[in-house]
Amino acid sequence: EAGVAQSPRYKIIEKRQSVAFWCNPISGHATLYWYQQILGQGPKLLIQFQNNGVVDDSQLPKDRFSAERLKGVDSTLKIQPAKLEDSAVYLCASSFGGDTQYFGPGTRLTVL
Amino acid sequence: AQSVTQPDIHITVSEGASLELRCNYSYGATPYLFWYVQSPGQGLQLLLKYFSGDTLVQGIKGFEAEFKRSQSSFNLRKPSVHWSDAAEYFCAVGPLGGGYNKLIFGAGTRLAVHP
Numbered sequence: 250e251a252g253v254a255q256s257p258r259y260k261i262i263e264k265r266q267s268v269a270f271w272c273n274p275i276s277g278h279a280t281l282y283w284y285q286q287i288l289g290q291g292p293k294l295l296i297q298f299q300n301n302g303v304v305d306d307s308q309l310p311k312d313r314f315s316a317e318r319l320k321g322v323d324s325t326l327k328i329q330p331a332k333l334e335d336s337a338v339y340l341c342a343s344s345f346g347g348d349t350q351y352f353g354p355g356t357r358l359t360v361l
Numbered sequence: 362a363q364s365v366t367q368p369d370i371h372i373t374v375s376e377g378a379s380l381e382l383r384c385n386y387s388y389g390a391t392p393y394l395f396w397y398v399q400s401p402g403q404g405l406q407l408l409l410k411y412f413s414g415d416t417l418v419q420g421i422k423g424f425e426a427e428f429k430r431s432q433s434s435f436n437l438r439k440p441s442v443h444w445s446d447a448a449e450y451f452c453a454v455g456p457l458g459g460g461y462n463k464l465i466f467g468a469g470t471r472l473a474v475h476p
Contacts, residue, residue: 253404291365291451291466292405305463340404348393348412350464352404 251275253353255341261359267329270356274322274343280304282350283316283326284340292340298324328358336360363388365454367467374442375475382437382470384452393455394435395464396426400448408450411435422446447474 254273262268274281279300284292295314297305300321309316313332318324328335338357342350366385374380386392393412397405409420416428426437435452449471453464 255404289468291453291468292464293466294463297463342405349395349407349410351407352397354402354404357402 253341253343255353255356259357263361264333265330270326270339272324272341278343278345280344281324282342286338331360333360363465365452365465365467367452367470369470371471373473376444377441380439380442382450384435386433386454388454395453396437397451398448442474444474
């Protein structure tokens with residue numbers, strides 16, 4: 250069974266630029282999560298989808314971050330404009346039925 | 362407030378020695394509990410999980426963890442550490458039941474293994 254796929258693996262941008270990350274969950278997993286992992290910290294949930302609907306986006310900085318999952322399968326997370334403090338690893342995870350989450354390899358973002 | 366505390370930021374052990382990584386949680390109800398491992402440049406891999414039943418759970422790679430409700434702890438153990446176990450370990454807690462499992466992670470414990 251293929252795991253959670255993410256791209257790109259690495260991205261370097263200047264502050265105030267925009268960036269987008271892509272995630273393809275495990276086939277059949279209805280729940281998809283985006284986490285932000287700042288160096289030295291545990292992952293923090295940004296947004297959670299159930300199929301193509303948002304379940305929880307309480308910790309998503311909505312003035313600059315947006316996410317969508319239009320067809321209930323893959324998802325994109327966008328940052329516009331990026332700030333220095335957005336430098337982090339962005340992890341995507343998926344689950345079947347909302348219990349055990351399976352994580353992708355992550356995208357490491359560096360904002361200069 | 363819901364939280365997870367991993368008191369040890371960094372631990373170093375010798376190869377072949379036993380290991381215990383501590384995890385304490387604060388949660389308003391009976392939680393789901395997880396341990397994940399993250400190798401450099403990789404995503405998180407599930408080691409084991411506790412939902413209910415036997416409080417001693419077995420996971421992959423020879424790891425086990427014990428849920429102690431009275432101490433609000435879920436410590437991870439391994440009797441003999443291998444050099445390949447060097448990684449960062451995260452404890453996480455989530456709500457029991459329901460369809461949408463929001464996990465709260467600890468800050469992680471980085472494990473180094475001496476040959």
